[in-house]
Amino acid sequence: xxxxxxxxxxxxxxxxxxxxxxxxxxxxxxxxxxxxxxxxxxxxxxxxxxxxxxxxxxxxxxxxxxxxxxxxxxxxxxxxxxxxxxxxxxxxxxxxxxxxxxxxxxxxxxxxxxxxxxxxxxxxxxxxxxxxxxxxxxxxxxxxxxxxxxxxxxxxxxxxxxxxxxxxxxxxxxxxxxxxxxxxxxxxxxxxxxxxxxxxxxxxxxxxxxxxxxxxxxxxxxxxxxxxxxxxxxxxxxxxxxxxxxxxxxxxxxxxxxxxxxxxxxxxxxxxxxxxxxxxxxxxxxxxxxxxxxxxxxxxxxxxxxxxxxxxxxxxxxxxxxxxxxxxxxxxxxxxxxxxxxxxxxxxxxxxxxxxxxxxxxxxxxxxxxxxxxxxxxxxxxxxxxxxxxxxxxxxxxxxxxxxxxxxxxxxxxxxxxxxxxxxxxxxxx
Ligand SMILES: NC(=O)c1ccc[n+]([C@@H]2O[C@H](COP(=O)([O-])OP(=O)(O)OC[C@H]3O[C@@H](n4cnc5c(N)ncnc54)[C@H](O)[C@@H]3O)[C@@H](O)[C@H]2O)c1
Numbered sequence: 001x002x003x004x005x006x007x008x009x010x011x012x013x014x015x016x017x018x019x020x021x022x023x024x025x026x027x028x029x030x031x032x033x034x035x036x037x038x039x040x041x042x043x044x045x046x047x048x049x050x051x052x053x054x055x056x057x058x059x060x061x062x063x064x065x066x067x068x069x070x071x072x073x074x075x076x077x078x079x080x081x082x083x084x085x086x087x088x089x090x091x092x093x094x095x096x097x098x099x100x101x102x103x104x105x106x107x108x109x110x111x112x113x114x115x116x117x118x119x120x121x122x123x124x125x126x127x128x129x130x131x132x133x134x135x136x137x138x139x140x141x142x143x144x145x146x147x148x149x150x151x152x153x154x155x156x157x158x159x160x161x162x163x164x165x166x167x168x169x170x171x172x173x174x175x176x177x178x179x180x181x182x183x184x185x186x187x188x189x190x191x192x193x194x195x196x197x198x199x200x201x202x203x204x205x206x207x208x209x210x211x212x213x214x215x216x217x218x219x220x221x222x223x224x225x226x227x228x229x230x231x232x233x234x235x236x237x238x239x240x241x242x243x244x245x246x247x248x249x250x251x252x253x254x255x256x257x258x259x260x261x262x263x264x265x266x267x268x269x270x271x272x273x274x275x276x277x278x279x280x281x282x283x284x285x286x287x288x289x290x291x292x293x294x295x296x297x298x299x300x301x302x303x304x305x306x307x308x309x310x311x312x313x314x315x316x317x318x319x320x321x322x323x324x325x326x327x328x329x330x331x332x333x334x335x336x337x338x339x340x341x342x343x344x345x346x347x348x349x350x351x352x353x354x355x356x357x358x359x360x361x362x363x364x365x366x367x368x369x370x371x372x373x374x375x376x377x378x379x380x381x382x383x384x385x386x387x388x389x390x391x392x393x394x395x396x397x398x399x400x401x402x403x404x405x406x407x408x409x410x411x412x413x414x415x416x417x418x419x420x421x422x423x424x425x426x427x428x429x430x
Pocket of ligand 1: 006007008009010011012029031032083084085086099101102120121122123152153154155156260261
């Protein structure tokens with residue numbers, strides 16, 4: 001099939017390269033000319049495992065066509081997916097301007113005949129219908145379209161794998177013809193289909209992300225209670241997770257949820273709940289609790305370790321999670337902000353996210369590895385569960401550090417082992 005994917009971020013690029021690999025001819029449309037030229041040469045503007053290799057393969061086969069021209073891509077496509085960003089406005093509301101701008105350009109360029117236009121960006125209920133109204137207004141009379149909404153559930157750090165093998169494919173579409181075409185495209189993903197109304201599909205994506213975020217907020221609150229009571233959060237989570245109704249998966253006590261999705265999706269659902277009159281929603285509370293989490297943890301650490309002012313702080317982990325160079329809403333950024341105010345000296349390291357962080361904070365120091373970040377540190381803060389950090393030789397770390405405090409925000413270290421090396425160890429909820 002001939003397909004256009006509008007937006008070349010994590011979702012658009014992963015989706016278009018997987019579709020091209022499956023043999024479709026895929027135009028991936030973006031606005032940024034410089035990034036487009038780089039993509040034509042196989043360079044992606046972010047890291048995700050296997051992505052560049054797949055893009056290179058697709059470019060060589062001629063199945064992936066990066067372009068900034070809607071005029072080139074849209075009239076040549078049977079199906080168009082909108083994968084542009086839906087960030088938060090400063091008040092937490094969802095900013096849908098990229099979606100509507102893309103819809104205008106798609107509408108103007110729809111070919112004579114029939115096209116399916118499906119939204120894949122995460123959007124609030126009713127947005128796909130608004131996209132339909134824009135297309136209707138902009139298109140020529142001889143152009144006809146069906147609308148669809150197919151939420152994306154990939155995780156950064158495993159975008160290609162998750163795109164190829166999702167747990168389910170949710171398809172909301174305006175008619176049977178569109179459902180058939182969208183099913184054909186997704187058939188190779190070998191995942192169960194769930195066919196729903198468009199509004200239900202839009203809500204499924206928000207409900208899924210908000211539920212996952214809720215598990216993180218819940219795990220953090222139970223972890224706090226564990227610290228007060230002397231219980232160990234790892235034992236507690238295992239104990240509750242063995243209940244089949246709950247499950248052992250996706251319990252992440254730590255610094256709260258971060259990244260480009262959960263914070264904005266919880267904020268957007270909270271704002272939506274306010275707007276439709278659901279007063280005092282759980283989403284608003286989750287948003288507030290999560291927002292405060294890194295600062296609260298830092299305050300607790302200062303109580304235990306003493307003031308951070310003038311101290312040398314080693315930071316391991318800058319990305320919003322392991323396996324990605326994405327630093328959007330990363331807890332490390334909040335830590336850096338607060339530590340800078342306290343005039344602490346920072347030496348940071350992350351295997352993937354250092355360049356992105358350096359662009360925001362050129363004034364702090366960066367180590368070439370975990371040991372360099374630990375050298376001379378009074379306190380070492382481990383902020384992501386990157387395996388490389390757990391594998392470090394802590395005997396060596398002890399010799400390199402000036403102090404002996406370790407904060408392990410994701411409980412990746414063996415507490416007893418580390419304490420036996422005369423570290424003062426602090427995890428979360430243990
Ligand atoms: N990142 C994830 O893990 C993830 C997972 C599932 C769903 N989502 C959702 O998918 C959507 C995209 O997320 P992302 O992480 O890929 O975003 P992103 O910010 O990485 O990428 C969005 C891309 O769209 C481009 N763009 C903006 N306006 C455009 C226009 N008018 N025409 C062409 N391109 C345009 C931007 O330049 C950017 O490259 C969001 O709604 C997000 O919530 C993201």
